[in-house]
Amino acid sequence: MGRILIDLLRFNRQFAVGLVLLAIVLGFALLSFFSPYPPNDSFVVPPDVPPSWAYPMGTTSRGQDLFWLLTFSIRNTLLFGVTVALISRLLALVIGLVAGYCGGLVDRALMSINDTFIVIPLFPILVLFYFVMKDHMSWGLLALMMACLGWAYDARLIRSVALSLRTREFTETGIFSGMSMRQILVEEHLPYVLPIVFSTTMNNINWSIGLEVTLSVLGFTDINTPTIGVLIYWANQHTALVAGIWWWIFFPVLLVILAFIGLFLLAVSMNEYIDPRSRLGRSGG
Amino acid sequence: MSALLEVEDVSRVYRTGGLFAARRVTAVDGVSLQLEAGRPEILTVVGESGSGKTTLARMILGMVPPSTGAIRFKGKDLADIRGSRARLAFMKEVQPVFQNPFEAFNPMKRLDRYLFATARRMAGVEGEAAIRDAADGALKEVGLSLAEVRGRYPHELSGGQLQRVAIARALISKPALLVADEPVSMIDASLRASIVNLLRGLRERRGVSIIYITHDLATAYYVSDRILIMRHGKVVESGEARAVLDDPQHPYSQLLKSSVLSPEVPPTGAAFHA
Amino acid sequence: MSEPVLTVSGLRAWYRTSAYGVSREVRAVDDISLSIAAGEIYGLAGESSSGKTTLIKTIANAIQPPLEVLAGSVVFRFGDRPVDIHRISREALGKIRWKHLSYIMQGSMNVLNPVRRVRHTFFDFAFRHIGRPKPEFLQVVRDHLQRLHLAPDVLDAFPHQLSGGMRQRVTIALATVCRPEFIIADEPTTALDVVVQKGVLAMIHEIQRELGSSIIFVTHDMAVHANLTDRLGIMYAGRLVEEGRTADIFRAPRHPYTAHLIASLPRLGDTAPKKGLDGAPPNLADPPPGCRFHPRCPRASDICRREAPPMAELSPGHRAACFHPEPERPA
Numbered sequence: 073m074g075r076i077l078i079d080l081l082r083f084n085r086q087f088a089v090g091l092v093l094l095a096i097v098l099g100f101a102l103l104s105f106f107s108p109y110p111p112n113d114s115f116v117v118p119p120d121v122p123p124s125w126a127y128p129m130g131t132t133s134r135g136q137d138l139f140w141l142l143t144f145s146i147r148n149t150l151l152f153g154v155t156v157a158l159i160s161r162l163l164a165l166v167i168g169l170v171a172g173y174c175g176g177l178v179d180r181a182l183m184s185i186n187d188t189f190i191v192i193p194l195f196p197i198l199v200l201f202y203f204v205m206k207d208h209m210s211w212g213l214l215a216l217m218m219a220c221l222g223w224a225y226d227a228r229l230i231r232s233v234a235l236s237l238r239t240r241e242f243t244e245t246g247i248f249s250g251m252s253m254r255q256i257l258v259e260e261h262l263p264y265v266l267p268i269v270f271s272t273t274m275n276n277i278n279w280s281i282g283l284e285v286t287l288s289v290l291g292f293t294d295i296n297t298p299t300i301g302v303l304i305y306w307a308n309q310h311t312a313l314v315a316g317i318w319w320w321i322f323f324p325v326l327l328v329i330l331a332f333i334g335l336f337l338l339a340v341s342m343n344e345y346i347d348p349r350s351r352l353g354r355s356g357g
Numbered sequence: 358m359s360a361l362l363e364v365e366d367v368s369r370v371y372r373t374g375g376l377f378a379a380r381r382v383t384a385v386d387g388v389s390l391q392l393e394a395g396r397p398e399i400l401t402v403v404g405e406s407g408s409g410k411t412t413l414a415r416m417i418l419g420m421v422p423p424s425t426g427a428i429r430f431k432g433k434d435l436a437d438i439r440g441s442r443a444r445l446a447f448m449k450e451v452q453p454v455f456q457n458p459f460e461a462f463n464p465m466k467r468l469d470r471y472l473f474a475t476a477r478r479m480a481g482v483e484g485e486a487a488i489r490d491a492a493d494g495a496l497k498e499v500g501l502s503l504a505e506v507r508g509r510y511p512h513e514l515s516g517g518q519l520q521r522v523a524i525a526r527a528l529i530s531k532p533a534l535l536v537a538d539e540p541v542s543m544i545d546a547s548l549r550a551s552i553v554n555l556l557r558g559l560r561e562r563r564g565v566s567i568i569y570i571t572h573d574l575a576t577a578y579y580v581s582d583r584i585l586i587m588r589h590g591k592v593v594e595s596g597e598a599r600a601v602l603d604d605p606q607h608p609y610s611q612l613l614k615s616s617v618l619s620p621e622v623p624p625t626g627a628a629f630h631a
Numbered sequence: 632m633s634e635p636v637l638t639v640s641g642l643r644a645w646y647r648t649s650a651y652g653v654s655r656e657v658r659a660v661d662d663i664s665l666s667i668a669a670g671e672i673y674g675l676a677g678e679s680s681s682g683k684t685t686l687i688k689t690i691a692n693a694i695q696p697p698l699e700v701l702a703g704s705v706v707f708r709f710g711d712r713p714v715d716i717h718r719i720s721r722e723a724l725g726k727i728r729w730k731h732l733s734y735i736m737q738g739s740m741n742v743l744n745p746v747r748r749v750r751h752t753f754f755d756f757a758f759r760h761i762g763r764p765k766p767e768f769l770q771v772v773r774d775h776l777q778r779l780h781l782a783p784d785v786l787d788a789f790p791h792q793l794s795g796g797m798r799q800r801v802t803i804a805l806a807t808v809c810r811p812e813f814i815i816a817d818e819p820t821t822a823l824d825v826v827v828q829k830g831v832l833a834m835i836h837e838i839q840r841e842l843g844s845s846i847i848f849v850t851h852d853m854a855v856h857a858n859l860t861d862r863l864g865i866m867y868a869g870r871l872v873e874e875g876r877t878a879d880i881f882r883a884p885r886h887p888y889t890a891h892l893i894a895s896l897p898r899l900g901d902t903a904p905k906k907g908l909d910g911a912p913p914n915l916a917d918p919p920p921g922c923r924f925h926p927r928c929p930r931a932s933d934i935c936r937r938e939a940p941p942m943a944e945l946s947p948g949h950r951a952a953c954f955h956p957e958p959e960r961p962a
C-alpha cells in the first residue's frame with residue numbers, strides 16, 4: 073500500500089494536485105484549534121469589516137471573525153463527510169460481501185432492499201426527516217440518516233466483486249480449511265474490495281458534504297453547529313450579498329470547492345489505478 | 358458391506374449465456390457410482406475436456422447441489438447436511454485437491470495460513486507447536502517442509518510445489534475420501550511418480566479412498582483400481598482399470614487410448630502428426 | 632544457418648525476497664545461454680521448480696519484483712533490427728507484445744479477468760492489433776476458436792463457467808489470434824485431455840508452419856516434446872544442463888539427469904510406477920556447490936562436488952554440462 077501511494081504521487085499528476093488541495097483544506101481546518109474565539113460567540117469583533125490585514129477574510133454582520141469561524145465550519149463539514157462515509161462504507165461492505173458470498177436467496181433479499189434505497193428520492197426524505205425531528209435535529213442524527221441513504225450504490229459494486237470471488241477456487245480452499253464465513257470475508261475477500269472502498273469513500277464524502285451544504289443553506293439542519301452550509305445560511309439571513317458583504321459568501325464557497333476538487337481528483341486517480349484493466353495493461357499482461 | 362459413497366443417477370444442469378441467448382448445459386448427465394467403506398480404492402475418472410469431471414467432483418464435495426439424483430456419504434444424503442457443525446464434520450472426512458494450483462490459494466495471502474487453519478479447525482490440533490508439527494508432517498509426506506513454505510506467497514512457488522502444498526493441506530485432517538481433480542497435471546514425470554505413489558500409499562496405509570481425476574492414462578493404468586470414462590456428461594465405459602484400458606470397448610475410449618502420445622520420437626522426425 | 636530470432640546469453644535472474652527477517656536469493660535462472668532459429672520449435676523440459684517459468688518470464692520481459700535480472704541479455708530479431716528486450720521502452724515493448732511476441736502464461740486464469748466475459752478479454756487484447764471493424768474481428772475470433780475445437784458461445788461465458796481445459800484453450804486462442812512471429816508457451820496443454828491435446832498440438836504446429844513462427848514450448852510432458860519439438864533444452868535447478876536435437880536427446884541423452892528422465896518415462900501399460908529420483912530436489916536458495924545435480928547423481932566424483940561443469944559441445948549440435956557424460960551412442 074505504501075508503495076502504491078508513493079508510485080501514485082510520483083507518476084500521477086491528478087493525485088498529487090488532489091492531495092495538495094486536500095492538505096490545504098485540512099490544514100485550514102486544523103487551525104480551528106488555535107482560534108482565539110469560541111465558534112458561537114458573536115460581536116467579538118467589529119461587524120462588516122472587509123478583508124484586511126487584521127481580518128484576512130473580513131468579519132460577518134454578526135461580529136465574528138470570518139477566518140476563524142471558517143476554520144470551525146470546514147472542520148465540522150469535513151468531519152460530517154467523513155462520518156457519513158465511514159458508516160455508509162461499513163454498511164456497504166457488510167451487505168455487499170455477505171450478499172456476494174451467500175448468493176441465492178440472501179443475495180436476492182439484500183439486493184432488493186438495496187435497490188429500494190437506490191431509487192428512493194433523497195432530498196424529500198431528508199427534508200421530511202427534518203420536519204419530523206425538528207428540535208431534536210442534530211449533526212450526528214443527520215450523519216446517521218445520510219449514511220443509511222448512501223451505502224446502496226457501492227454495496228452493489230462490492231457485491232459484484234464478491235460474487236466473482238466466491239467462484240474462485242481459493243475461497244473453496246478456505247472453506248475446506250475450516251475457516252468461518254466471517255474469516256473468509258474479512259481475511260480473504262476484504263483485501264480485494266478495499267481499493268473500491270477507498271475510491272468510493274472520496275466520492276461519498278463529496279456527496280454528503282454537498283447534500284449537507286444544500287440542506288443547511290435552506291435551513292433544514294441544526295443551525296447552531298457551524299458548518300459551511302450553516303455559514304452561508306446566516307449570510308443569506310443577513311442578505312449579505314445585497315448588503316455588499318460578498319466575502320461572507322465568497323470564502324466559504326471557495327473553500328468547499330477546493331475540498332470538492334481535491335477529493336474528486338483523488339477518487340479519479342485512485343480509480344484509474346484500481347481498475348483491473350488499466351493495471352493489466354500496465355503490467356503488459 | 359456398507360457404502361462410503363453412493364452417487365445415484367446424478368445430473369447437473371447449468372444455465373449460461375446472456376439474458377436473451379440463455380442456454381442450458383448438461384454438465385453431468387445421469388452418473389452413478391459407488392465406493393465401499395471397508396475397501397479403500399482409487400477410482401480414476403478420465404474423459405474429454407469439459408465432460409463434467411470437475412462438476413462431478415464438486416457435487417461429491419458438496420460444493421454444488423445436483424439438479425437431479427442423490428449423493429450419499431456414509432449413508433447420509435449430502436442435501437441433508439445443514440448447519441456449520443455438520444458441514445465441518447463432513448469436510449473433515451472429504452477433502453479436495455483442485456485442478457489449478459495457482460488458483461487454489463489466495464494470491465494475496467501466505468500459504469501457511471491454510472495449513473494452520475486446517476490443522477486447527479479440521480484436525481482439531483491445539484497449540485502453536487503442535488499445529489506447526491502437523492503442517493510440517495503433511496508437507497514432508499509430499500516432499501516439502503514447513504521451512505520451505507513458511508511465510509511465502511503462492512506466486513513465490515512453482516506450479517509443482519504449489520500442488521504439493523495443496524495435497525499436503527488436504528491430508529492434514531486425515532480424510533476418508535480424497536477428491537483429487539487433476540492433482541498431477543502440473544507436475545513433472547519424476548515427481549508425478551512420487552505423488553501417485555503417495556496416493557497409493559495413502560490408500561494402503563491410511564485406508565483413504567481416492568477419486569482421482571486425470572488426463573494421464575499411463576499413471577491411471579498403474580495406480581487405479583477402477584476407471585470411469587466420461588464424455589458429454591455421461592459415463593461411456595467403466596470397470597476394472599487395467600481391463601478397460603487394455604481392451605477399451607466404447608469408440609471414445611478407443612480414441613482416447615489411441616491419442617496417447619508415446620514418449621518416443623517418431624521415426625519420421627520430430628514433425629507432429631495429427 | 633541464418634541469424635537466430637532469439638539469442639539469450641549468460642542470462643541470470645534471481646528472486647530476492649525476505650521473510651521473517653531472513654532474506655533469500657532464489658537462483659532460479661543461473662547463467663543460461665541459448666539461441667533459437669526462425670521457424671524452430673524449441674522445447675524446454677525439466678523438473679518442477681527448476682526455473683522453466685522464470686526463464687520464460689525473463690525472455691518475455693514479464694519481470695516483476697522480486698525477480699531481478701542480474702546479468703546477460705535477451706535479444707530478439709524481428710525484421711532486421713535486433714532488440715534487447717530488457718533495454719527497450721515500455722511503449723516499444725507494448726508494440727512488440729501480442730503482435731510479434733506472445734506469451735501463454737502458466738495457469739490460465741491469471742490472464743482471464745474473472746469479472747468480464749471472455750469476449751471482452753479478446754477485445755482488450757487483440758482488437759487493436761487485428762485492426763478490423765468489430766463484426767469482422769469477431770468473425771476472425773470465432774473462426775480461430777473453431778480451430779481449437781471451441782464453440783463460439785465461450786465468448787459469452789465468464790471464465791469460471793468454463794472447464795479447465797476450455798479456459799486453457801481460450802488463452803491459447805488469445806495468444807495466437809494475432810498470428811505472432813514468436814510464441815512463448817508455458818505448459819499450454821497440461822489441462823487438456825489427450826484427444827484435444829493432440830488437436831491443439833496439431834493446430835500450433837499448423838500455425839507455425841503457416842507463418843514460420845518460432846516457438847518456445849515449455850512442458851514437463853516428454854511425450855509432447857518427442858512429438859512436437861525440433862530441439863530440446865533440459866533444465867535442472869536453474870541451469871541448462873543439456874541441449875540438442877530432440878531426436879538425439881531421446882536416443883542418446885548425455886547428461887545423467889536427462890538419462891534418468893528419459894528412462895523413467897511412464898508408458899501406457901506399465902504396471903508399476905517408474906522409480907523417481909532419489910533425494911530431494913535442490914533448494915534454489917541454497918544450491919549445492921559444484922554441479923547442482925551431484926547429490927543425486929550416480930556418476931558423481933570429486934570434481935563434481937567442487938566445480939560447476941560448463942556447457943560443452945559433445946557432438947555437433949548437442950551440448951551438455953557434465954564432467955562424466957553418458958557414453959555417445961551411434962545412430
Ligand SMILES: Nc1ncnc2c1ncn2[C@@H]1O[C@H](COP(=O)(O)OP(=O)(O)OP(=O)(O)O)[C@@H](O)[C@H]1O
Nearest residue numbers: 371384406407408409410411412792793794795796
Ligand atoms: N458454473 C458454471 N456455469 C455454467 N457452466 C458451467 C459451470 N461450470 C461448468 N460448466 C460447464 O459444464 C461443462 C463441464 O465442465 P467441467 O468443468 O465439469 O469439465 P471437466 O470434465 O472438468 O473438464 P476439464 O478436463 O477441461 O477440466 C462445461 O461445458 C462447462 O462449460
Ligand SMILES: Nc1ncnc2c1ncn2[C@@H]1O[C@H](COP(=O)(O)OP(=O)(O)OP(=O)(O)O)[C@@H](O)[C@H]1O
Nearest residue numbers: 513514515516517646659679680681682683684685
Ligand atoms: N515470486 C517469487 N519469489 C520467490 N521465489 C520464487 C518466485 N517465483 C518462483 N520462485 C521460485 O523459483 C524457483 C523456480 O520456479 P519456476 O516457477 O520458474 O519453476 P518451473 O520450472 O516453472 O516449475 P513448474 O514446472 O512446477 O511450473 C522455485 O523454487 C520457486 O519457488
Ligand SMILES: [Mg+2]
Nearest residue numbers: 411456794795
Ligand atoms: Mg476439470
Ligand SMILES: [Mg+2]
Nearest residue numbers: 516683684737
Ligand atoms: Mg512453471
